[in-house]
Amino acid sequence: PRTGWLIGLIGEGIGGSLSPAMHMAEGDAQGCRYIYRIIDLVALGRSVDDLPALLDGAIMLGFDGLNITHPCKQAILPLLDEVDDDALAIGAVNTVRIVDGRTRGYNTDxxxxxxxxxxxxxxxxxxxxxxxxxxxxxxxxxxxxxxxxxxxxxxxxxxxxxxxxxxxxxxxxxxxxxxxxxxxxxxxxxxxxxxxxxxxxxxxxxxxxxxxxxxxxxxxxxxxxxxxxxxxxxxxxxxxxxxxxxxGGNMAVFQAVGAFEIFTGRKADGDRMMRHFAAL
Ligand code: SKM
CATH class of the missing domain: 3.40.50.720 (NAD(P)-binding Rossmann-like Domain)
Structure with missing residues (x-):
């Protein structure tokens, strides 16, 4: 079974996001190699127009998944191979799983x-x-x-x-x-x-x-x-x-729990992730 994952978060002004800490602490607790990188459009001098190139880049560089946040949750949708029902219905994706170069979008919010x-x-x-x-x-x-x-x-x-x-x-x-x-x-x-x-x-x-x-x-x-x-x-x-x-910590934590589970196929410990979040 896999024990290593490379994940990213694409959005604007996300340097202070708690997602890297939440995800990587859960990976550590499970004894996995789990890397979660910030891909900040502002820091890169890019915009939502660069999303197709960034998604292609993530696929080529072997990322296993992406979280997507403001202002990209709608714009990512037409770029994906498949989109889950919840995400399709509200027209927004916050989680993308990448397997063998193919992408599937979800909404864990x-x-x-x-x-x-x-x-x-x-x-x-x-x-x-x-x-x-x-x-x-x-x-x-x-x-x-x-x-x-x-x-x-x-x-x-x-x-x-x-x-x-x-x-x-x-x-x-x-x-x-x-x-x-x-x-x-x-x-x-x-x-x-x-x-x-x-x-x-x-x-x-x-x-x-x-x-x-x-x-x-x-x-x-x-x-x-x-x-x-x-x-x-x-x-x-x-x-x-x-x-x-x-x-509000519930939505913040349990969207991360859902994304972790989609990315890894492993169960996340929601109570542990909540305790860690509350201590951040
Ligand atoms: O939907 C979430 C996203 O998965 C991560 C995030 C963040 O780290 O700021 C915010 C929300 O949009």
Whole structure:
């Protein structure tokens, strides 16, 4: 069996990514030779237009896989030989497996968010969900909750057109009543069991609450995607209110768990990767 892998991460301004540390620590813990390199378009003076050349280069140089991040997750899709269903449905790939020069794309942001909800919230079949944020991360989180059997996602975004486009994509995949776009988070929460937060608010660089904390109720579960800091103002308010919560480290870690498993064909230890992530 194989015990060595060469992996890369392609994106813009990714020098501070925690992915190399997360992946290589798991490789070390499994006694593997696992190398994970940053391929930063900014540092290289390149742009997303150079993605075809970089992908070819990675294939020629014997890379076994790539993570793909902003702003390349959409642009990589037409360059791949095969694309998995989750990734195809949301039009974004974050993980590429390379075998014998052939490429297959996956989206472990979707599966990673799903794992976090399963672990911290549990079953959400039949739930109505209010979601703040209709960007790339929001496309993944909404697909994840609907794939778990949630019956409706109300997508709220300051950019109404973006919310409408995401809702339309979700309805095309999950059924005509699966999603609506809304500008009113209070109304969206009134008949919801869950809240998904998928905007940058609450990050160290964008501190604050993404909504009026008075809208939270103890019967609501709250899932966050911001992971720096791990306890955002929203999660703190949710905890004080008595909500069940899932922090943003889950999506960050379990997308890496999923990618590691796709790259290597080996099981990753999610709890070990979470402990390591929390210590970074
Ligand atoms: O989807 C992930 C990607 O796999 C890695 C990453 C990073 O290291 O910054 C961010 C997300 O886009």
């Amino acid at each position: 979707v599966s990673g968010f799903r794992v976090g909800i399963e672990r911290d919230i549990g079953a959400i079949r039949g739930h109505r969900v209010a979601q703040l944020g209709a960007g790339g991360a929001g496309a993944a989180t909404a697909a994840a909750v609907l794939s778990m059997g949630a019956t409706h996602v109300a997508v709220v975004d300051t950019d109404v057109g973006r919310a409408e486009r995401l809702a339309a994509t979700l309805c095309a995949r999950f059924g005509a009543d699966a999603a609506t776009a809304s500008t009113d988070i209070a109304a969206a929460l009134a008949d919801a069991q869950g809240l998904v937060h998928a905007t940058p608010t609450g990050m160290a660089a964008h501190p604050g609450l993404p909504l009026d904390a008075g809208l939270l109720r103890p019967d609501l579960w709250v899932a966050e995607i911001v992971y720096f800091p791990l306890e955002t103002a929203l999660l703190k308010a949710a905890r004080v209110t008595g909500c069940r919560t899932s922090h």
